[in-house]
Amino acid sequence: MKRLLTFLNLALYIIGMYAQEKILLLNEGLWQADNGRLTYFEDGTIVSNQWFRDQNGYKLGDTPNDIIQVNENLIAIAINWSNIVQFITPEGKAVAATEDIPNNRKLCTDGRYVYVTSYGHECETVNGTQYFDKGFVAKIDISNFKVVATCEVGYEPEGIALYNGRLFVANTGGYAMQEDHDYETTVSIINASTMLVEKEIDTHVPNLYGKMSQSGQYLCINSPGDYYEMPASGLIFDCEKALNEEDCYITFNKPATYNCTTLDGNFLAIGSSFSYITGGYEFSYLTINPRLMIESQGELGLEEKLPGTLKEDFVNMDQPYGIYVNPYTGYIYGTDAGSFEGAGYLFQWSPDGQLLGKHKVYINPGHFLALSTNEYIDGIGSINVNENENWVDAMYDLCGRKVKSQQKKGFIYIKDGKKIIYNQ
């Protein structure tokens, strides 16, 4: 009872402190049924399960796959089977859409450009149509929503993350069973400004498919294996190390099918492995400390637990379909896709993992985006903001946002109304 009271007190305190939780949730819908939908969830209630339609009067499209915040005024959504990258404002109003990148998969951004991975083989750019044998990454300039550069990577590139001016792209080779190539095992490292491949790291595990979370210099990558002999596994990838040496990742024998980054820089992962040979599943529920894991060469840093009642609640779900931590508030979210033909459910937990509610959403809810309740939106996804650092007075980036995080050498900023190249 005492614990409950403490908890209630804490919950009230937290709710009082952070008045608003704003979550956008992408429902994939059914393939070729044109029923991808956007759910808007605010402060414990579903505002709408068809928010995009409500705001714009038309439908979102077929099988949306990823949603990110580009800057405080812009959100990008990759709508896979519609071949559309849709841009909306945080109020949900459509701003622009492009179909220059067919079969688009995942997104990342530096606030100025949006980088998109694609399974397709052609891309409409400002320099004409580009063709690729394998998959590619496209760079969209948000000043005109045109593709300004592309870069060919491996077959069927999936997850993409930006670290230190480089794009880290997980290749899957996901069409291996249908096309004349094998599963990919590599992570491609691309210089984001030149859009040239700098390096390819062979991870020796196939099919680096699905959600890829980033925590500073670390990436959490999933491999479902080949569903036959090669088992499913997970990877922690150190981007900083990867720039210098080959030995930059740790593989562990639990998949990280659905993963996310916590406020303290850890990863939460729900893994599910399946083999067509045995016809059996295996589930795992992990908390990963990437720094510890890399430093200990995989000896430490992996714990089979989730905060609070999360594990229990996920075990009771029909089909877990996503996990997410609100980077602004620490509230935890998860989805259950149910039977895949009926409506899925959104679960909400407090930051310490107490289940707060379960809300009916739409078919196959899988991709989250938390909106900031403050005026400032970080968007880039840097987790460890060091407020105590010695800041140079009021510097702004080219999008006019006040620069809060670590400045990057060689980048252009605005200070005292003038452009400067940061050189320290």
Next chain:
Amino acid sequence: MPSRHTFRKIVAMFCEHNIRNYYLQAILATALAFVVKASASAQNPNNELDTIKQMHEVTVSVKLPTKTIATSQTLSGADLQALSTTSVADALKYFAGVQIKDYGGLGGLKTVNVRSLGAQHVGIYVDGIRITNAQNGTVDLGKFSLSCMESVALYNANKLDYCQSASEYASGATVYLQTRRPTHDSISVQLRNASFHTWMAKLNGQFNWRGWQGFIDGEYCSSRGDYPFRYHSEYEDTVGRRSNSDIRYGRIEGALFKGGFSSHVYYYDSERGCPGGIVRRLSDKYTNIGREWDRDFFVQASYQERFLKKLLFKANAKYTNESLRYCTNFPENQNTPRVDNHYWQQDVYSALCAAYMPWDWLSFSSSYDIRYSILEADLKRFDDVKRVDQKLVFAAQMNWKNIQAAVSALHQRYSDWTFAHVGAADPLDRWTPAVSLAYTFYGVTVRGWYKEIFRAPTLNDLYYTQVGNRNLKPEYTKQFNLGLEYHCQWPMFNGQCSMDVQADIYQNKIENRIVCLPLKGTYTWSMMNYGYTFCRGLNATLKGHYHTKTWNFSLLTSLTWQRDVDRTDPTDVDMYDKPICYSPAFSSGITGIVGWKTLQFTTSYLYVGERMWSKADPDDILAPYHNVDIKLSYTHNIKKVSLGLCLEVCDVLDIQYEHLPRYPMPGRNYKLTLSFGV
């Protein structure tokens, strides 16, 4: 790429596999019966003549179970030809309890679902021999033409003839296509032009010579299928033209009959585009470009003979060879997987049936069927699969005074062999029963039946790369039915009037539905046993005919009311006891035919109520639709030459409807056919 097996190899493989002992006994028993009968009939010098006469008896005037015991609907002869139909699917949509799934256009896959059992529970039979598809278990009805059919009949549960092959007992519902036996010599040519750049030419030659009857029917058709469509709702106003919806096909078939012997050869070759669902796109730049090539061949023969008035013997044999290619590996495909897959399947089938009638009100029958199928494909991680499917049935029927009864017990055994990675599924070995009872008084028949049957997982379900699941259990159906049937006819004015009324209430349970589901968190799909469906419904039909020397009136109506609910998981409040997708609560059809001499006018009206296409949102419904077709035909005879002209208008109201979400149907379209016959 696997090499293609020859017929010889199939036979060799066939011999390698062990057949269960009692099956051998069954064959021996049947064979023995045949020898006894043969020796008995040898004593009768007029044997052959008798046989022919008796064959007529078999089909026309036998006292044993009349059709009223089975729930059936038939469209035959003039009624069938009067409907505006291009394929078997078009005819079936007028039956009560039938739901058609149609992806739209001439080339769109058309399958039929009876009383919500699912397409794979519906057996399609040509002259009593089942059309099979070992690969996926569904038959595309668009491949079969009505021009050589005498009748199309739908039987819920069993047909209940008294000498049936075991396969005929083995499906939840059966559709019989009866080939027409020519009564005279003729040659006819048909030319058709229809909407959406469709051209068709057909040639038919038939003969009837010294008891031999036969025909050859050939058809070639080409259609661009670029029909316009419109989606108009609160959230969209999409206007477009279907692309990649073209089809070209050639079909040639022939049949030969003599007395109890019938045979059929069929060849079909097609190339078609596979259009996808209409989804949000910013332009027409990316459309589906997948293409499919089909080549189907079968040859079948059946022979039946009666001995000593008490024994009836039938043998069926069939060989099928089908190939399918699906390709998206074209230069213009820059956005979807580049696939080029080939599938080949061969199937050898034979059946022996024997019936014994100790008295004219009682019969016992047994049949043993064996089918050997091979599926080959150039998929990765796939190896040839061979399946031996054996069926044995014991059945008894009686028709004593006003009481009719039929019972049957069917045993099925499926054994698969494969070197595919996952290994072969365990053999499947089950008995299933069926019971029918009927009582007739004052021309009214009251009937009740129960049937339990399963469908075995198809080879795709079990072994398809990355989707197949070798641990699947069979999908069971249990059907209860109670019905009434009344038939009467009386003379009126200068003509004859007849009426048929039928009403059946039914209850179906389907367990262990075989469905394709995404795997928990592994981003791939797999076949699973998931779901339990409970269905209650009412089917009613009313048929009226009136004809005089020059006038001919027909009215055909059907009505279906049903409630299909999901009973899978009682704890799932969103799904449990909620209607299942694609199943309308109410549908009905009315067809009126007016004929005057050789001028004929037909109007058909079909109503299909609203149905859910997903359970996630009450807004996810397919709108109810009304469909009106009209057909006007006139034939002019000059001596022995006949000239015909026929105009059909389908979907007169131009209602844009869908069978599947985002797969629009063509809307109003026209067909003009010229025919010439000698």
